[in-house]
Amino acid sequence: MISDLIISKSLTELLQHRAELGSRSLFIAGGTEINRLDSPHSDGSFIGLSMENLGLDEIRETEAGITIGAMVTLQQLIDSPVIPDYIKAAAGFAGSRTLRNMATIGGNIASCRDDSYLLPTCIAAKARIHTIDIDRKGEILNEDIPIREYVENFENFSGCCLSEIFIKKQDRFVKTRRYSRTAQRTPDALISFGSDLKEGVLTDVRIAVGSLGCGIKRLPIIEQSVMNRDLQNEEQCLMAVKKVIEPADDITGSSEYKQYLVGITITDLMNEALGGHER
Numbered sequence: 001m002i003s004d005l006i007i008s009k010s011l012t013e014l015l016q017h018r019a020e021l022g023s024r025s026l027f028i029a030g031g032t033e034i035n036r037l038d039s040p041h042s043d044g045s046f047i048g049l050s051m052e053n054l055g056l057d058e059i060r061e062t063e064a065g066i067t068i069g070a071m072v073t074l075q076q077l078i079d080s081p082v083i084p085d086y087i088k089a090a091a092g093f094a095g096s097r098t099l100r101n102m103a104t105i106g107g108n109i110a111s112c113r114d115d116s117y118l119l120p121t122c123i124a125a126k127a128r129i130h131t132i133d134i135d136r137k138g139e140i141l142n143e144d145i146p147i148r149e150y151v152e153n154f155e156n157f158s159g160c161c162l163s164e165i166f167i168k169k170q171d172r173f174v175k176t177r178r179y180s181r182t183a184q185r186t187p188d189a190l191i192s193f194g195s196d197l198k199e200g201v202l203t204d205v206r207i208a209v210g211s212l213g214c215g216i217k218r219l220p221i222i223e224q225s226v227m228n229r230d231l232q233n234e235e236q237c238l239m240a241v242k243k244v245i246e247p248a249d250d251i252t253g254s255s256e257y258k259q260y261l262v263g264i265t266i267t268d269l270m271n272e273a274l275g276g277h278e279r
């Protein structure tokens with residue numbers, strides 16, 4: 001819960017409130033994370049800054065790519081004819097339609113949860129994030145950063161205002177696998193694989209994992225091994241995974257089981273990206 005709610009008439013006004021109130025304030029998008037029962041923001045000490053009606057709920061398609069406003073809901077992503085299927089699939093990992101109607105892409109990314117529905121897929125897709133701020137003279141400052149950089153340096157970006165997410169139109173293979181016994185349960189593992197294919201060779205590979213109890217992680221050493229063709233089979237993938245991630249042993253499964261899921265999934269998706277058959 002929040003102690004007060006400020007509704008701004010423009011983005012500039014929103015950013016002015018933010019500059020004035022600093023960490024006593026909190027952006028409010030769909031409110032599904034903030035209002036969770038065990039949310040760290042539930043003590044009533046924060047002033048909410050509503051992000052509604054500021055023009056951030058549009059999806060635009062241009063020659064360059066697709067720009068998604070931070071206030072676009074997960075259901076809007078699924079219903080849009082221009083959003084790539086892999087993003088729709090990731091939005092669909094939120095099993096409840098009621099939640100999808102409220103939860104926004106910006107809120108999901110800014111929460112940077114270990115089990116984020118969207119972050120691994122957005123990293124594999126090489127999505128970019130636009131942030132906005134205001135300086136002392138009232139000038140709006142825009143920044144454009146790769147989503148992997150946002151996640152890797154989350155302490156620096158936490159609390160800054162996300163305005164848009166950009167996905168370059170490209171003929172890129174992106175696929176995410178989510179392992180869970182039910183749609184509503186915390187997944188055992190979430191693995192995303194993205195790559196381009198040039199003359200039968202995988203390039204620009206991005207692999208990101210989540211829901212392993214150790215945060216959202218990109219796996220650059222494995223990406224490089226895939227591009228060098230050092231990983232030819234499941235055994236080699238599994239050995240490489242064991243060297244770079246140590247998932248938590250928890251209610252969703254043992255650390256070894258989750259490493260196994262990551263290893264076999266990377267093998268499968270690598271083969272699929274190369275035009276082979278998936279398991």
Ligand SMILES: Cc1cc2nc3c(=O)[nH]c(=O)nc-3n(C[C@H](O)[C@H](O)[C@H](O)COP(=O)(O)OP(=O)(O)OC[C@H]3O[C@@H](n4cnc5c(N)ncnc54)[C@H](O)[C@@H]3O)c2cc1C
Pocket residue numbers: 026027028029030031032033034035036051070071099102103104105106107108109110111113115116117118159160161162163186
């Ligand atoms: C039952 C239940 C299950 C859930 N399961 C999952 C799950 O499995 N995986 C998962 O990822 N999430 C889960 N969530 C959390 C939440 O629903 C999603 O993360 C959702 O996408 C958050 O979006 P929101 O618009 O509701 O964010 P809000 O709750 O409005 O905000 C979340 C955080 O993001 C900040 N924020 C929001 N918009 C912006 C912006 N544009 N710029 C900067 N900061 C911003 C807020 O200040 C706040 O800190 C669950 C929630 C519930 C209630």
